[in-house]
Amino acid sequence: MSFLRKNPYLLIAPGLTVLIFFLIALFSLGILSFYTFVRGKLWVPTFTLENYWKFLSDPFYLNYLWVTIRISGECTLIALFLSYPVAYLLARVKSTIVTGIILTLAIISNFTNTVVILYAWLLSLSDTGIVNGLLLSLGLISHPLRLTYNEFAVVIAMVYWVLPFTIFSLVGAIQNIDPSLEHAAQSLGANKIRTFLKVTLPLSIPGIVAAVLLSFLGEITSFVIPMVMGGGRFGFVSNLIYDKIINTANFPFGSTASMILLAVTMFIGYGINKLLMEKAVS
Amino acid sequence: MIPRLIAAFTVFLLALPLILSVVISFSPGQLTFPLTGFSLRWYEPLFSRRDFASSLGVSLVVGTIASAISLGIGIPASLVLVRQRFKGREVIQVLFLSPLAIPAVVVGVSLLDVFVMVGVSDPLTRLLTGHVIITLPYVVRVISASLEGFDRQVEEAAMNLGADEFRTFQKITLPLMKSAIVAAIIFAFQTSFNDISVSIFLVGTTFTTLPLVLLTWTYKYFDPSIAAASGLIIGSITILLIITEKLVGIDKLMGAFRVVT
């Protein structure tokens, strides 16, 4: 105990070294965003705002931002809608088998490689895949729907990826709602729907906010899913960054785009967090 | 009724790709479901395509070393962060968790930027650094959480009986942190092994990781060999989980999962 007391910085030093290196990396990201790109060379060290101007004034690039945010928003909403019932059942059900199964599923889907899962989705969503097969056999459609390499595919895959996080964010919040509150409401005459709307839902808002935060931030920063499922026809900001850095070797612009993505992420994260705090206080 | 339907649908949705990829990996040729037969032919490319073995090796090596480094850094750091009050503690705590707040691509790009500026071109160094940075927060979070609930009196009892700080740490603290350490190892390794967005900026032309190779396979081949790779991985994870369960008890692992998410 006294060893710890006498030299805390010693034990923290290796960690700090790593983190300071990381901070330097972020700093260099910032620096590069102000450099100029010249074909043939890597970059020219100057201080210019042309990259930022280019990104923020060209609708082509702004569109990436818009697509990222829009699709992420859709995914978050869908994920919320799908995960709430699961979370509710998980929170209220006493059976450990059910909890165990869902937990295992969540863990395995989290640990399995994204590429593999995307491949499975591409197969499932293909013209001869299970989804089309089901819809055709149920007579809901007459010929296969184009479900791959487009926005739909991206949404499905992202919702899938985000589900475990939203489910568990909500489970925690719902578990904290005392079931006797719902019973009280029902004994006072509220039916199940009204109980849900007036008691459960409002009380679970912290969980909803947490779920939204977690999923939305994960989605807007997503890289592989839009890349693979989108088929190259469109992309998220991360894909733009990749293209600029790896394909064009335009480090300055790529860094600028990264800085913008970082800023948006921080802003939204901070903003929603602040909302949470204010809601909590009131 | 409707909520239950939605819930069932969601669970089905969760399970679908997992089951599908395992099933497809055994398909004889037709990519339909249900299978028309049983075959191991798609496991063959795992051996014939050289990039699989080499990238698997890279991922395993980088994952192991990066996790080890993160543990070596993260455990002492967590000890200090949880148990000591010192100047700048809160700031440093946030700092340790900061890589989680940064988009993975941004982590990758920023590291590439600094490596190019400084002149480090070796992919192993680049990858190791990147992977330590992204695994360290998980280690610190899991270990810190376990240390916060730690009953210090057991350590005092040990010291009272004659064990100095080091022996107390070795004989009491560390063994009692076992399940947290296991959880930390699993999360760290998993994060490193499956990483794409950071690694893609740090790999070399021939020195690359398994997920990235699989990524190229979806463009180059797009065949069930990808599913086979996943079959192999899922099989290994299952075995790993069983071993962990025997070692530590699955409820601790579940708890750790919740902490991290």
Added chain:
Amino acid sequence: MTKQNDIELVNVTKVYGKTVAVNDVSLAVTRGEFLTLLGPSGCGKTTALRIIAGFIQPTHGAIYIKGELMTDIPPYRRNTGMVFQNYALFPHMTAFDNIAFGLRMRRTPENEIKSRVQESFELIGLTGYENRYPRQLSGGEQQRVALARALVIEPSVLLLDEPLSNLDLKLRQKMRLEIKRIQEKTKITTIYVTHDQEEALVMSDRLALMNKGRIMQTGSPSDIYEFPRNKFVADFIGQTNFLAGKVVSMNESKVSIQLDNGLSLEASRSVIDHHSTKITEQLNVAVSIRPQKVKIVKGQPSKDLRNTFAGRVEDVEYVGSRVKYHINLFDGMGIVAEEVLFGSPNYRVEDQVFIILPPEDCLLVSTD
């Protein structure tokens, strides 16, 4: 510091920021003695114990164990054996390994460890439990293992921090005697911390009552019970009546007090001198008399008895084997009298009675 004292605290003070947890405490514990630090929560007793164990460094003052200065020595070199409130058994080790731990730290040879630990199990009556893990033991069993673990290393002093507070009543009473028995058998110097006065009275050779970081009084259980030296002690141990008043006059045999309500009281001088702080004329005091010493009679008592007052029974508390009468002396001053019961209570509410406060049972505590 004489060699007879196994433990000595000399002017020990511990300050945390603005709070003084232990305030200039000096205490000596002789070899083989069972001393209890007794007091309400927050009085500093646990802090004092932990200072002796070495987990807390005092702000001022010195600690001596067996005559050696220990203030700067870390806990693992003090050779004290501590039993913690939550037992703090090592959950990942068997009962055997728990008890053996201290011996292993001292590099005792394994065969000696085996025999000594076996003896421990016999001492605490848990032979056969060697391979059980703490989670497989009941609260009482864990407690005994914790005790054995501290004793087997043959420490200079045994320190116990409220070891019985997590047990239920019957078990607590049983374990009290167990611990006392073991202590008498091993003759080990012991410091025991508790807030339970009954425990303290039953187990201790000597008590030190603490309040707000200070020692209020030390003495044998009967000393402290019969002759509390100040208001806090009188109030904390057992129950007592306090009658506020002022010293009017003193002579060689008695002290005259006028109570606030005008009634006069006499206290026996020898008792006062022996057991109170210095009493002077005009001193504001509280007369302290235990309920059991207050006599109740129905009819007017004889004139040569001192301190007789008329009163009315306001309340009767029936406690099974005893009864407490809450009596109102005229003018609102209340007094509680306690009697052992044979059958039903002698007096009822609204009965007019007389009470007698024997002068030799009236103690004075200064309220200045």
